[in-house]
Amino acid sequence: MAAGRPAPRKMRWLRLGLETYVSLPLFMLVLLGVVWAASFHFIGNERVAAQAAARESVGELLDTYEAHVARNLNGIDQTLKLVKYASERKGPTAALPELAQEGLLPPALVFAVSIADASGHIVASNPAASEQNVAGERYFEYHRQRDNGQVYVSETQRDVTRDDWHIHFTRRLNGPDGLFAGVVIVEVAPAYFTSGYERSRQGDLGLLAILGTDGVVRAARIGENTSWGQRLDLAASQEASAQPRTTTLDNVPRYTAMRTLRTYGLVVVVGLAEAEQMAAFEAGRLTHMWEAGTASVVLLILIALVWLWSWQGAKARRRVRRAQETYAAASEANLDAFLVLRAVYGKDKRIADFRIVSTNTRAELMTARSKEEMRNTTLLQWLPRARDNGIFATLCRITAEGGVQQEEWHNDMPEIQAEWMHWQVVGVEGGVVAILRDITESKRDAARIFHMAQHDALTGLPNRNLIGDRIEQSILHAEREGQEVMVAFVDLDSFKLVNDTLGHTAGDELLKTVASRMVECVRKSDTVGRFGGDEFVLVLPQADADDADRAMLLEKVLAAVVRPVVLDGQEVQVSCSIGAAVYPRDGGSRDTLMMNADAAMYRAKEMGKNNCQFYAQEMNAALEEKLALMEGLRRAVDDNQLRLLYQPKVDLASGQVFGVEALLRWQHPERGTVRPDLFIPLAEESGMIVAIGEWVLREACLQARRWQDAGLPPISMSVNVSPRQFDDPHLVRRVAAALAEAALDAQWLELEVTESLIMRDVQQAIDKMRELETMSIALSIDDFGTGYSSLAALKSFPISRLKIDKSFVRDLAHSTDDQAIARAIISLSHQLQMRVIAEGVETEQQRDFLVENGCDEMQGYLFSKPVPPDDIAAMLARPSEVAGAGA
Numbered sequence: 001m002a003a004g005r006p007a008p009r010k011m012r013w014l015r016l017g018l019e020t021y022v023s024l025p026l027f028m029l030v031l032l033g034v035v036w037a038a039s040f041h042f043i044g045n046e047r048v049a050a051q052a053a054a055r056e057s058v059g060e061l062l063d064t065y066e067a068h069v070a071r072n073l074n075g076i077d078q079t080l081k082l083v084k085y086a087s088e089r090k091g092p093t094a095a096l097p098e099l100a101q102e103g104l105l106p107p108a109l110v111f112a113v114s115i116a117d118a119s120g121h122i123v124a125s126n127p128a129a130s131e132q133n134v135a136g137e138r139y140f141e142y143h144r145q146r147d148n149g150q151v152y153v154s155e156t157q158r159d160v161t162r163d164d165w166h167i168h169f170t171r172r173l174n175g176p177d178g179l180f181a182g183v184v185i186v187e188v189a190p191a192y193f194t195s196g197y198e199r200s201r202q203g204d205l206g207l208l209a210i211l212g213t214d215g216v217v218r219a220a221r222i223g224e225n226t227s228w229g230q231r232l233d234l235a236a237s238q239e240a241s242a243q244p245r246t247t248t249l250d251n252v253p254r255y256t257a258m259r260t261l262r263t264y265g266l267v268v269v270v271g272l273a274e275a276e277q278m279a280a281f282e283a284g285r286l287t288h289m290w291e292a293g294t295a296s297v298v299l300l301i302l303i304a305l306v307w308l309w310s311w312q313g314a315k316a317r318r319r320v321r322r323a324q325e326t327y328a329a330a331s332e333a334n335l336d337a338f339l340v341l342r343a344v345y346g347k348d349k350r351i352a353d354f355r356i357v358s359t360n361t362r363a364e365l366m367t368a369r370s371k372e373e374m375r376n377t378t379l380l381q382w383l384p385r386a387r388d389n390g391i392f393a394t395l396c397r398i399t400a401e402g403g404v405q406q407e408e409w410h411n412d413m414p415e416i417q418a419e420w421m422h423w424q425v426v427g428v429e430g431g432v433v434a435i436l437r438d439i440t441e442s443k444r445d446a447a448r449i450f451h452m453a454q455h456d457a458l459t460g461l462p463n464r465n466l467i468g469d470r471i472e473q474s475i476l477h478a479e480r481e482g483q484e485v486m487v488a489f490v491d492l493d494s495f496k497l498v499n500d501t502l503g504h505t506a507g508d509e510l511l512k513t514v515a516s517r518m519v520e521c522v523r524k525s526d527t528v529g530r531f532g533g534d535e536f537v538l539v540l541p542q543a544d545a546d547d548a549d550r551a552m553l554l555e556k557v558l559a560a561v562v563r564p565v566v567l568d569g570q571e572v573q574v575s576c577s578i579g580a581a582v583y584p585r586d587g588g589s590r591d592t593l594m595m596n597a598d599a600a601m602y603r604a605k606e607m608g609k610n611n612c613q614f615y616a617q618e619m620n621a622a623l624e625e626k627l628a629l630m631e632g633l634r635r636a637v638d639d640n641q642l643r644l645l646y647q648p649k650v651d652l653a654s655g656q657v658f659g660v661e662a663l664l665r666w667q668h669p670e671r672g673t674v675r676p677d678l679f680i681p682l683a684e685e686s687g688m689i690v691a692i693g694e695w696v697l698r699e700a701c702l703q704a705r706r707w708q709d710a711g712l713p714p715i716s717m718s719v720n721v722s723p724r725q726f727d728d729p730h731l732v733r734r735v736a737a738a739l740a741e742a743a744l745d746a747q748w749l750e751l752e753v754t755e756s757l758i759m760r761d762v763q764q765a766i767d768k769m770r771e772l773e774t775m776s777i778a779l780s781i782d783d784f785g786t787g788y789s790s791l792a793a794l795k796s797f798p799i800s801r802l803k804i805d806k807s808f809v810r811d812l813a814h815s816t817d818d819q820a821i822a823r824a825i826i827s828l829s830h831q832l833q834m835r836v837i838a839e840g841v842e843t844e845q846q847r848d849f850l851v852e853n854g855c856d857e858m859q860g861y862l863f864s865k866p867v868p869p870d871d872i873a874a875m876l877a878r879p880s881e882v883a884g885a886g887a
């Protein structure tokens with residue numbers, strides 16, 4: 001710890017002490033203590049004053065009572081002396097009447113005066129009383145024995161003759177000889193001495209008492225009750241008279257005082273009940289306590305409220321502090337730029353600008369200004385354009401109304417280095433916090449994704465979705481403006497061939513070239529889109545065009561597409577077929593227009609390709625026909641509508657049949673025999689070819705078995721394999737199963753694949769062919785010469801036979817080109833150690849040419865059309881026509 005710096009613990013307490021939620025309640029508690037201390041002090045003072053007053057009252061009462069009793073006693077003694085005097089002069093019997101006559105006797109109601117002779121007999125009394133003797137009384141004995149001139153005061157006692165209680169005051173009578181002659185008696189009721197009791201002064205529990213120096217009470221009055229005969233401890237009464245105490249009369253504490261009347265041997269005692277004397281004080285004390293209590297409760301409530309208020313305040317301050325710290329930490333670590341802006345008000349009380357109070361590091365990067373620079377400027381100094389582009393207005397509104405606003409913003413302010421921003425404005429006390437995020441990249445990504453979702457990746461043209469949208473938009477526009485829209489479906493005629501033979505990369509290149517050529521043919525406002533594969537769609541909104549104009553445009557597209565393209569160093573030429581439909585004439589919706597343009601395109605294909613056709617209603621019939629055929633084909637396998645014909649293959653040297661090609665026929669229940677040219681493409685298109693091909697394979701193998709079982713010489717069975725069949729990963733397994741089912745030796749099976757099929761993916765084709773080769777299955781290339789085989793690839797294929805396509809055989813007699821091609825294929829085959837067969841041989845001339853040029857085998861109508869199995873059996877049964885195994 002550094003010297004002179006308070007220890008952290010002390011600092012914490014100090015900080016805590018400075019917190020209002022601690023100091024204020026502490027102060028209030030001290031105040032509470034002061035209130036109670038003052039209250040107790042005040043009450044104490046009042047108690048002392050009340051006690052002093054009580055003591056003073058007792059003193060005053062004693063004085064008054066003593067004087068009263070003394071007066072009464074003097075009166076009684078006066079009577080005693082008078083009667084004594086009269087009795088000693090005139091004799092006891094005459095004295096009383098004389099005194100009564102003179103009015104010198106006290107009222108008989110108050111005092112009973114009597115005279116007893118020396119023997120104790122009452123000889124005279126006023127008022128008159130029955131006869132009695134008092135010789136046994138203590139006062140009689142007292143006076144008989146001594147002549148001391150003193151009054152004797154008896155205890156309060158009951159009279160023998162009257163059933164009353166009296167105090168007897170007596171004096172001795174002497175005879176003329178000075179000897180004891182009896183006693184004069186004055187009887188006084190005890191209440192006589194306490195009649196001065198004033199309730200207003202002494203209360204209900206005040207005490208007036210007269211008692212002898214022997215401590216025996218002669219008369220005592222407390223409230224309404226007068227009593228006598230009790231014994232009081234006089235010594236105790238004299239002690240500590242300042243403090244209230246109880247007496248044997250009752251258990252009520254009283255302030256008491258006493259005084260001795262020595263002449264009569266009596267003591268007067270007065271007492272004031274503490275409870276009554278202190279009642280006013282107690283009431284006052286209670287009032288004070290209530291006041292202090294009430295003040296305390298109020299103070300405690302105030303303390304609680306103050307504590308709560310200051311605690312909430314402290315909490316709020318802590319929250320604010322934490323929030324500020326969190327904000328500072330978060331904003332520094334954040335990828336968003338933070339700007340805290342405080343409103344600056346003008347003279348008109350409206351926001352004139354915003355001062356930049358704080359920023360974070362991200363803001364520095366985004367604005368290329370340091371935090372210091374930012375703090376020393378205002379919003380409008382920094383971004384002058386904010387006044388006009390809506391930003392300033394938004395900030396003013398959020399400052400005034402609070403809340404949050406967020407939006408994406410295409411930035412037009414060069415001071416902020418972001419093309420696109422997401423900005424969020426949060427209203428805070430006296431201003432706003434603006435949070436800026438650079439979303440340029442994500443915007444570009446989104447635009448890219450949006451573009452990708454709507455465009456073809458290869459050509460960059462609108463894709464199927466966007467084409468649909470464009471057609472719909474064009475229809476809506478045309479509907480409003482009373483115009484027309486042409487939708488044209490463009491399908492490349494020989495694209496598949498190019499793709500299969502030159503590979504996908506070349507195919508892609510071709511598509512891109514064709515696409516850009518089509519785009520060049522139309523206006524910018526028109527749409528050229530790629531629908532998929534080699535299909536394109538043109539959407540051409542047309543204000544005033546007729547079919548002739550449209551045809552001209554489409555001819556332009558045809559011409560552009562058909563221009564040769566150089567791919568991989570080879571010049572390739574593809575044409576296209578175009579079908580067009582026009583809104584509103586050929587359809588009012590996107591789907592109808594597309595469907596009808598598609599139908600027209602199919603018609604263009606049927607018309608020999610490389611032409612365009614406008615939709616006509618009957619075209620749909622062809623489409624429907626196609627769909628109906630497809631539907632029928634689905635049932636063909638299950639319903640046994642398929643059968644195979646077999647076309648013999650002849651060895652040109654011997655002229656004998658060495659094998660057959662299985663050719664499929666569909667025996668349609670209504671249409672009769674349907675040629676494979678019609679339905680094989682449909683089967684290929686729908687994928688049904690896999691199941692159909694498997695059936696062909698099995699049936700061909702079984703048929704070969706049947707012929708062999710019939711004892712006919714074994715011949716080769718050729719089966720055509722379509723591209724989709726060839727791609728089937730289970731092809732080898734299916735072939736093996738067909739052979740196994742028919743128990744046919746693999747050497748009698750040959751699979752024919754087209755040149756274009758194997759050139760699509762040379763390596764894959766080689767792999768598959770090798771698998772088949774290991775099973776001893778022969779492979780031949782069908783339609784050779786129509787595709788693009790490379791010699792290198794040809795060398796790698798495990799091929800045993802090439803088949804010259806019939807298109808080269810057809811004009812063999814006249815076309816020197818075809819002759820050259822045929823010769824080249826024959827020569828090539830032989831150089832590659834393959835046999836060569838020509839198909840479609842219909843004439844002697846064709847056969848002669850082939851024989852002359854070394855062709856090994858032929859197949860064609862010249863020898864036989866495809867025929868049912870029985871015909872083949874008949875043929876094979878003639879030994880001269882069979883070339884023998886593997887010829």
Ligand SMILES: Nc1nc2c(ncn2[C@@H]2O[C@H](COP(=O)(O)O[C@H]3[C@@H](O)[C@H](n4cnc5c(=O)[nH]c(N)nc54)O[C@@H]3COP(=O)(O)O)[C@@H](O)[C@H]2O)c(=O)[nH]1
Nearest residue numbers: 663664676677696720721722782839840841842859860861
């Ligand atoms: N994938 C499969 N394709 C098959 C199957 N069966 C036939 N096909 C293919 O269908 C195409 C048309 O076949 P088809 O109508 O049977 O025509 C064949 C012959 O009838 C015909 N041919 C034979 N000789 C002559 C002739 O002298 N002149 C002439 N004009 N035509 C003739 O040629 C067709 C045989 O061609 P190819 O297969 O190239 O040897 C056809 O492409 C068949 O391949 C099948 O089961 N699966």
